Amino acid sequence: xxxxxxxxxxxxxxxxxxxxxxxxxxxxxxxxxxxxxxxxxxxxxxxxxxxxxxxxxxxxxxxxxxxxxxxxxxxxxxxxxxxxxxxxxxxxxxxxxxxxxxxxxxxxxxxxxxxxxxxxxxxxxxxxxxxxxxxxxxxxxxxxxxxxxxxxxxxxxxxxxxxxxxxxxxxxxxxxxxxxxxxxxxxxxxxxxxxxxxxxxxxxxxxxxxxxxxxxxxxxxxxxxxxxxxxxxxxxxxxxxxxxxxxxxx
Numbered sequence: 001x002x003x004x005x006x007x008x009x010x011x012x013x014x015x016x017x018x019x020x021x022x023x024x025x026x027x028x029x030x031x032x033x034x035x036x037x038x039x040x041x042x043x044x045x046x047x048x049x050x051x052x053x054x055x056x057x058x059x060x061x062x063x064x065x066x067x068x069x070x071x072x073x074x075x076x077x078x079x080x081x082x083x084x085x086x087x088x089x090x091x092x093x094x095x096x097x098x099x100x101x102x103x104x105x106x107x108x109x110x111x112x113x114x115x116x117x118x119x120x121x122x123x124x125x126x127x128x129x130x131x132x133x134x135x136x137x138x139x140x141x142x143x144x145x146x147x148x149x150x151x152x153x154x155x156x157x158x159x160x161x162x163x164x165x166x167x168x169x170x171x172x173x174x175x176x177x178x179x180x181x182x183x184x185x186x187x188x189x190x191x192x193x194x195x196x197x198x199x200x201x202x203x204x205x206x207x208x209x210x211x212x213x214x215x216x217x218x219x220x221x222x223x224x225x226x227x228x229x230x231x232x233x234x235x236x237x238x239x240x241x242x243x244x245x246x247x248x249x250x
Contacts, residue, residue: 007109154179
């Protein structure tokens with residue numbers, strides 16, 4: 001039997017992939033990250049499917065449910081929020097599955113940083129503004145390598161998406177100021193694509209105050225960069241004078 005590791009998307013249950021939805025519909029056992037995954041995703045599951053909320057489980061307990069399910073010939077689905085490759089902690093799970101000789105398939109999902117851009121109606125990679133997107137976080141209980149310090153990354157002034165750091169907003173601001181000017185636009189997106197989504201628009205200088213006044217402490221992305229208020233140049237891709245393999249100048 002193949003175990004499926006599924007990215008459930010950022011929150012809106014309709015933002016799961018068709019492939020992810022199909023394996024959930026057929027699953028005998030579902031293990032889901034209950035503290036992050038929208039519970040409405042489970043509406044796609046069979047009513048008789050076994051359900052385990054991994055929020056209160058250890059890695060060993062999760063693997064026990066998976067391995068016992070596989071031995072019994074049951075279809076097992078492990079659901080993560082967003083896309084499991086971004087802060088999904090799947091590395092430790094797939095290492096153990098490899099050791100146990102259990103086959104698995106990873107089904108990608110829509111990350112919250114993409115849902116946030118959609119809610120803001122913005123493009124991270126504006127021509128003439130930024131062609132680089134940095135996805136990172138502040139170090140907390142999970143450390144960040146020194147070579148990836150927020151202050152050093154800020155010096156690139158690229159479009160940046162900061163995960164898991166709203167509760168450290170003052171430290172985030174201090175580090176970002178090592179690269180970005182104080183008037184650089186910032187968006188804080190709380191629970192992107194959920195029904196109770198909240199968006200705060202501010203600038204780097206006012207970021208700590210704006211976050212404090214909002215009461216947001218978790219489940220939020222901090223986005224920074226000129227892409228938030230600059231129009232940018234037109235893409236060459238659709239320019240009438242730009243030739244490529246699918247279009248020639250008339």
